[in-house]
Amino acid sequence: MRKIDSVFRKPLEAALESAMAHLESLDRTSVAATVDIVTLRSRIGKELPDEGVASEQVVADLVKDVEGGILGSAGGRFFGWVIGGSVPAALAADWLTSAWDQNSGHHSCGPAAAVVEEITGKWLKEILELPAHASFALVTGCQMAHVTCLAAARHAILAKQGWDPEQQGLYGAPPIRIVTSDKRHETFDRAIRLLGLGLAQVEYLSANSEGQLPTDALERALKAEPSAPTIVLLQAGDVNTGKYDSFETLIPIAKHYKAWVHVDGAFGLWAAASARYRHLVRGAAEADSWATDGHKWLNVPYDCGYAFIADPDAHRASMSSHAAYLTHDGDARDQLDWTPEWSRRARAFPTYAALRQLGRSGVAALVERCCEHAHSLVIKIGRLPGVEVVSEPVVNQGLVRFLDPKPGASDTDHDRHTEEVISAILATGEAFFGGTTWLGRRAMRVSVSNWQTSEADVRRVVSAVAQVLAVKPVHS
Ligand SMILES: *Cc1c(COP(=O)(O)O)cnc(C)c1O
Numbered sequence: 001m002r003k004i005d006s007v008f009r010k011p012l013e014a015a016l017e018s019a020m021a022h023l024e025s026l027d028r029t030s031v032a033a034t035v036d037i038v039t040l041r042s043r044i045g046k047e048l049p050d051e052g053v054a055s056e057q058v059v060a061d062l063v064k065d066v067e068g069g070i071l072g073s074a075g076g077r078f079f080g081w082v083i084g085g086s087v088p089a090a091l092a093a094d095w096l097t098s099a100w101d102q103n104s105g106h107h108s109c110g111p112a113a114a115v116v117e118e119i120t121g122k123w124l125k126e127i128l129e130l131p132a133h134a135s136f137a138l139v140t141g142c143q144m145a146h147v148t149c150l151a152a153a154r155h156a157i158l159a160k161q162g163w164d165p166e167q168q169g170l171y172g173a174p175p176i177r178i179v180t181s182d183k184r185h186e187t188f189d190r191a192i193r194l195l196g197l198g199l200a201q202v203e204y205l206s207a208n209s210e211g212q213l214p215t216d217a218l219e220r221a222l223k224a225e226p227s228a229p230t231i232v233l234l235q236a237g238d239v240n241t242g243k244y245d246s247f248e249t250l251i252p253i254a255k256h257y258k259a260w261v262h263v264d265g266a267f268g269l270w271a272a273a274s275a276r277y278r279h280l281v282r283g284a285a286e287a288d289s290w291a292t293d294g295h296k297w298l299n300v301p302y303d304c305g306y307a308f309i310a311d312p313d314a315h316r317a318s319m320s321s322h323a324a325y326l327t328h329d330g331d332a333r334d335q336l337d338w339t340p341e342w343s344r345r346a347r348a349f350p351t352y353a354a355l356r357q358l359g360r361s362g363v364a365a366l367v368e369r370c371c372e373h374a375h376s377l378v379i380k381i382g383r384l385p386g387v388e389v390v391s392e393p394v395v396n397q398g399l400v401r402f403l404d405p406k407p408g409a410s411d412t413d414h415d416r417h418t419e420e421v422i423s424a425i426l427a428t429g430e431a432f433f434g435g436t437t438w439l440g441r442r443a444m445r446v447s448v449s450n451w452q453t454s455e456a457d458v459r460r461v462v463s464a465v466a467q468v469l470a471v472k473p474v475h476s
Pocket of ligand 1: 082141142144187237238239264265266267293
């Protein structure tokens, strides 16, 4: 008989010890990597063993070998990309997800996992203020949420033209026009590519200086070919400025031309959870599909994104691997009818746990806290000498630029100086920021999505940036 306790307890306890040590160290250690790729490769690149290694030894070696190569993104001083941490209940539920190891593709492979997912989808629609009748899918991230939503769009649009894309493919199909802004997220383009819709069909309209799609530009584009089957992509939260498209204005225009409206709300859709920020998504519920993430602002572990589709039949017809065109109301929900995956992780458990731990008020407070901290980081860093605020946050994203102090400095000098300052901040280990190009100029992104970021973190980070700026820069 296998002694379950003796085989599992040691590696799991080693993992718990190391996880706690990591989480507790986040306040003290560098938030950026402290070892280079050569070091990591030499440590991790062991010979594939002929004989196995004891499980607790495997865990111990892993922890030792990755040291210095794990970013502090689980903690409160990480402001790169749009990256959240994990609230405790979600992290714990994620561990259990692995221990239970359910194949969450089908109800019969994990009845509880399927029901938790049903309830999670319902809760998500409630907190995001999306229509209760919308169908949903839990996928790996917003990228695959786009793919899921747009597969449904492709089905619905072509079905109206008497074309069945699942059966007939796209050879000879009527083209679908796609209209969006030149500031849309790149994951949208990849979804278009994966679905065979073709980037050549995309009309990129110029966004305004805030990153929003202008009303007149959309109207003009749609009017040019009023009866072309069309998908319109709108954004709830530009990745650089956090600005929102005006759903109230744009969706009725798109609807007038019978377009399918898809909303990229990877982080921005979460404004709906807060009474203070809800106005930003006003009208968004009138869209046809919505893509967002759990692993960003909800602070569940990777990987977790959510797709919502107002027309469940189109959703199911595009994804279901049996009984297409039928929704089985009242029946068990088989996840594989709604996702592009077959066997899959029961990723609803951590989301369910996060929503229960936080509650409506906790999610609202998380959203509001991140927005406040992003705002004070941008304003306080912006007050330091030689710093320009490029975009003041409306939500949790903002931009600053570091001006080269030398007399007669050009934009190219400011670009280079901004890069140098970002690198110097990373080198202090006190904070992690990334760079971006906004309206042709380099800037530092300030992105706050972690539940742990506190006022003390903001003070500490601002003073670290001030110290970097106080050191006379060395020019190459
Ligand atoms: C992060 C992000 C995405 C992609 O989401 P993933 O979860 O990385 O797949 C898409 N759109 C926007 C606006 C984002 O911020």
